[in-house]
Amino acid sequence: MGYLSNMKAVIPAAGLGTRFLPITKSIPKEMIPIIDRPMIHYIIDEAIQSGIHDIVLITAHGKESIQHYFTRSHELEDRLMKSGKEEWAKDIKRIGESCNIIPVIQDQPAGLGHAVGCARSVIGDETFAVLLGDDMIDTTPYPGVPACTKQLIDIYEKQNMSVVGVMEVPLQDVVKYGIVSGPTVSDRTFKVQSIVEKPSIKDAPGRHAIPGRYIVDPIIFKYISETKPGKNGEIQFTDSLFQLAMNQGLLAHEFIGDRYDTGDRIGYLDATLTFGLRRPELKSALIELMKKHLKD
Ligand code: UTP
Numbered sequence: 001m002g003y004l005s006n007m008k009a010v011i012p013a014a015g016l017g018t019r020f021l022p023i024t025k026s027i028p029k030e031m032i033p034i035i036d037r038p039m040i041h042y043i044i045d046e047a048i049q050s051g052i053h054d055i056v057l058i059t060a061h062g063k064e065s066i067q068h069y070f071t072r073s074h075e076l077e078d079r080l081m082k083s084g085k086e087e088w089a090k091d092i093k094r095i096g097e098s099c100n101i102i103p104v105i106q107d108q109p110a111g112l113g114h115a116v117g118c119a120r121s122v123i124g125d126e127t128f129a130v131l132l133g134d135d136m137i138d139t140t141p142y143p144g145v146p147a148c149t150k151q152l153i154d155i156y157e158k159q160n161m162s163v164v165g166v167m168e169v170p171l172q173d174v175v176k177y178g179i180v181s182g183p184t185v186s187d188r189t190f191k192v193q194s195i196v197e198k199p200s201i202k203d204a205p206g207r208h209a210i211p212g213r214y215i216v217d218p219i220i221f222k223y224i225s226e227t228k229p230g231k232n233g234e235i236q237f238t239d240s241l242f243q244l245a246m247n248q249g250l251l252a253h254e255f256i257g258d259r260y261d262t263g264d265r266i267g268y269l270d271a272t273l274t275f276g277l278r279r280p281e282l283k284s285a286l287i288e289l290m291k292k293h294l295k296d
Contacts, residue, residue, distance in 0.1 A: 034272050
């Protein structure tokens with residue numbers, strides 16, 4: 001349990017969100033709602049369900065609304081209580097108390113590796129989790145299965161080695177992800193021998209993609225600082241992970257869970273429908289709406 005209570009999570013949320021323009025001109029992508037809560041709320045819930053309390057939020061100027069959302073609002077809580085809306089007041093209070101957000105500014109969107117590197121002084125010399133701010137992994141349909149990050153923490157504790165969460169993707173999709181391959185260690189887990197960022201179909205070492213969950217040794221900060229900017233001047237996290245894999249070792253674990261790329265419009269709509277249909281108060285009205293649109 002020692003690891004669980006102490007481990008911090010880094011959530012990079014300082015990107016430009018160009019796939020979601022024009023709204024991301026003024027609203028952080030991570031604050032776009034899935035039903036009635038921002039997508040980053042679901043990601044922070046996953047960290048909390050994994051036993052993590054301290055969240056290092058990598059953010060950018062103009063994206064302050066993310067940290068405001070996770071800060072307590074006593075005035076709103078009081079007003080809700082006074083107007084008899086106790087349940088709402090409790091829910092709002094819970095959001096503000098659920099975790100400890102430590103904001104760190106990334107002064108320019110210089111890539112995911114650079115974003116993670118910004119957490120160095122807060123993380124220090126401890127193994128930490130990384131959860132991308134726009135990738136949702138839903139384990140609700142799998143009763144008894146822990147949150148994705150918890151699944152990775154369990155592997156880390158057993159093997160004492162850094163680990164990335166992976167999922168198998170169709171061959172035509174390898175071009176969108178970091179792709180890894182290597183020899184099997186145990187059921188659903190293999191040792192990373194090859195790792196390529198967004199390979200062409202013919203150069204892909206396999207079909208196991210990294211969607212955005214990692215448990216990494218702090219030595220990664222040294223590799224990030226040594227990584228030269230690649231495509232678009234960005235410091236790729238994958239390049240630093242490659243160094244980690246070659247020197248200290250890196251595992252890949254095929255997690256159980258449904259992943260939604262909510263930074264992409266179709267992934268976002270998919271998540272909205274899934275989570276909407278799961279809400280008892282919305283389900284039948286939403287089904288009626290879908291039937292109506294399918295008829296048109
Ligand atoms: P993405 O590539 O999905 O985010 O990075 P993006 O750059 O905001 O989006 P597009 O591709 O332009 O639409 C994954 C996560 O890493 C963060 C993003 O905020 C996102 O949550 N990120 C990315 C940073 O924090 N800093 C960066 O320099 C790049």
